[in-house]
Amino acid sequence: MELRQLKYFEALASTLNFSRAAELLHVAQPALSRQVQQLEVELGAQLVDRSTRPLKLTNAGAFFHEQSAQVLARLQEIKTATRRLGDGSKRWVGIGFAPSVLYTFLPKVLHQFSVENAHLDIALSELTSVQQAEALKAGRIDLGFSRVPIPDPAIHNILLSEERLVLAVPAPSALAQEQSISIKRVVDEVLILYPMAPRPSLADQILHQFSVRGIEVGRTYETNGLQTAVGLVAAGVGVTFLPESVQRLSRSDVAYITLSDAGVTTPLIMATRRGDTTSHLGDFRTAIDKAIAC
Secondary structure (H helix, E strand, O other): OOHHHHHHHHHHHHHOOHHHHHHHHOOOHHHHHHHHHHHHHHHOOOOEEOOOOOOEEOHHHHHHHHHHHHHHHHHHHHHHHHHHHHOOOOOEEEEEEOHHHHHOOHHHHHHHHHHHOOOOEEEEEEOOHHHHHHHHHHOOOOEEEEOOOOOOOOEEEEEEEEEEEEEEEEOOOHHHHOOEEOHHHHOOOOEEEOOOOOOOOHHHHHHHHHHOOOOOOOOEEEOOOHHHHHHHHHOOOOEEEEEHHHHHOOOOOEEEEEEOOOOOEEEEEEEEEOOOOOHHHHHHHHHHHHHHHO
8 A cells, every 4th residue: 555545545535526636636537546446456445436426435435534534644744743853953843731831930931932042933732731742742742731741651751840739719608718728628519620531630630639538529510621610610619629820810709728738739741752852942941940940
């Protein structure tokens, strides 16, 4: 099976017309037909129903189209990433981030780094830790920041800091009058967890805090975003745990309570491709270390 055949079939599957597909590929129609037929022979399956107008993909053809499109997309990602990694004058830096890290020192570091490295084009993408792993390996980003380490041998996880969690409660509630509170006091409240997917996530870290203390979690409510979780707290749906820095998200209808339990923290993780020695990655780490030291 040749890459050319995959590209030919992709064009045919997209247009369902041999003439239009041949025009897109800048080849003669007989050459296209021949390559598709050879592909069908090699696979031992008919991919296209030629008896209908327009053409129709068979079940096997639809499956092959879905899979081959992913292969072609992945090959393009590899090509792009390899070109960037091999270019000593690389001018593009992709950075992925989970929403909660934007309340830390990271925005300040990003601003300072972009000012000091005006020759670099910095692209930011909001991604979960799972999405960051895929994007790092595909070359779509060079750095990822999240709360969850990525368990992948191709990814290098760097622990930047541990941040304490606080409890967000509705401002009118009795809990809002507390100066500090223990986790065991939360079991009678509806616990709002986020993100709901993908897992593992900050939600699992919070549940772990209950588990290690032998505390059974009561009622839970799952949502996908930090902002939504805080909004649900304001609406009186329940309570939620947040990284301490998120208190900057000041709202009159939400109170933030310090936890009296020790070790209730969430990590701030920086992830890179293992073995990536691009110089500006080191420069960015230096900028982060300076920010942490301040």
